Amino acid sequence: MRTLEQTTQEVLDLASKHFNVPAGSLAPEDDFFKKLGIDSLQTLEMLSRLENHFGIELPDYEVQGVSDFRTLASRIQSRL
């Protein structure tokens, strides 16, 4: 079982890889809309990647109003 820290790190790694952002430049408290320069549609794409990676289903409502990596990771963690 992953810890929340591990999950958060995996979310950051996946986001930096998918959106071509240098590894290590993203922090848990970062606002992913701002830091990655993405819109709501690209966020949904990112969620699909995260679902595949973690092997879970994350309903759209779970990420409603979420804009930082740490909260996103905790939503994922609760479904692992």
Add this chain to the structure above:
Amino acid sequence: MLDLSKYQSIGAALKDALEEFSHEVCLIEADREREKERLTYQDFNARAHPLAKALQDAGFNVGDRASIIMTNQSKWLISAYAIFYAGGVLVPLDYKLTPDEQWRLLEHSGAKVLITEYPIWRQLSVAAGRSAATNVTTALVTEAPKNADLDGAMRWEEFRGSAEPAFVPRARKDVACIVYSSGTGGRPKGCMMTHENYLEQCVALTSIYPFSPGVRYLSILPTNHAIDFMVGFFGPFICGAAVVHLRTLRPEYVREAFSKYKITYVSLVPLVLKNLQKGLQARFDELPSGKRRIFDALVALNKALTKNRPRLGLSRRLLKQVHDPFGGELRTIIIGGAFSEPQTLQFFYDLGIPVANGYGLTEAGTAITVNDLKPFRADTVGKPLPGMELRIVNAGADGIGEVSVRSKTIMSGYLNEPEQTAETIVDGWLMTGDLGRVDATGHLQLFGRKKNMVVTEEGKNIYPEDIEAVFDSLPVKEFCVFAANYIWPQRSLVGEQLLLALHLEPGQTYSDELRRDISARNSKLLNYKRIHGVVLFDEDFPRTASLKIKRNSLAEQIARLDRATAFLPL
């Protein structure tokens, strides 16, 4: 299609439609690859009646208000019909607002009943704003887990009356819905839409884009939005068509839905349309050069053959590889909520996929103009719909002035806001605040905005005063949020930005610390509501006797600054 001229209300028209088309499929609901529900009009009726009866048994009377806060799904439409059946007024709210914003609008609307889904209720029930909305006495929650603590709410699925409900008639001029066109932190703008507004709008729209049994509409735009309420509920229902709901809007499942359900119509916001264009363009660019040449030639041929009007059958045969992933039965993409760029519209039209671009406001009962595709014009927002009178007020030498409209679809006013209503509806004409010109062929072209607001590509209206609360107690002398194009008018409806005008304390500088404070507060706003930059203004803001900022005067004073140097990006 029913003859709507015979009807007094949405509820009465829907009631007859459910009988007329009883055996047709009206709703399909899918969650990813799983189809969760497929209802006929008869099934729909059977689901709605017990809810209407339970509402009546709970003391819900004619004219009482009930709000729905839900993502697009069958229970949204079933609940709405039950409310109309019981003679109620529907208050559809945006599920994407924050819980406190939702409570604020619930309080403002005076809703007695709230119908929502469990994930939303989980957040609403613990929000601070709940204590003020004492008017909400009944909360119904869908799909709650078995042992969930509903904190005073009841389960939607168990809220059922056993006898037949009594249908409560309403008159054309009665309010059917209160639709919020904005209004979160500032003054809420609840548009009071009458039954007549919807009946007339439906007649006008279906005269150009007809629905019928067998037509399937993919409902993606939120149903609380005026467009989806009309073309994703009322319009298809009174014609016996079907509505398809998806519980997730991930692009891969949306793509799959087109072919799986043979979609006929879909409404999208410009952002999604542009994304679709990018995806298609990338696919075309990957074609080997030989195939690409053939493809380009077919597109050119299609373009020539559809110059004067769409020829769907022909386009589907010519450009099969483009049309098949869309299910092969797509007639039109309806685009709304915000301004769309002409080149994107042209891109789809050239592929044989007409995009019905139009122009509308919630206050006008959805659409004012729609492109009738005879011929397609990407550079305009089309001609006025039947029954819509349009005029350009205070036009300059170039013919550009404020667009104003008069029709039976115009709202009766803003709830509890007589002054705002009087400013917006003048002698029966709705002043839109948008700048436009009518060309020689009767098409409306839009050029920019006269009012202090922005509309995002996702179709979100943002009024600057609504987001100022987040900057309360910012350590500066005074501040005010504006739409940048309101201060420095641009002949453009894209790339709009919000700015924070700051008047610093004497001796204070625009330090890194202050900038960080502003950024931190900004990040608390939903991403589409964030400001893009700061303008420093070194005079006292003009104020009224009651010390409210005179926004118009301040905007005029700031306008004297040079935008290029005064606007400091965050």
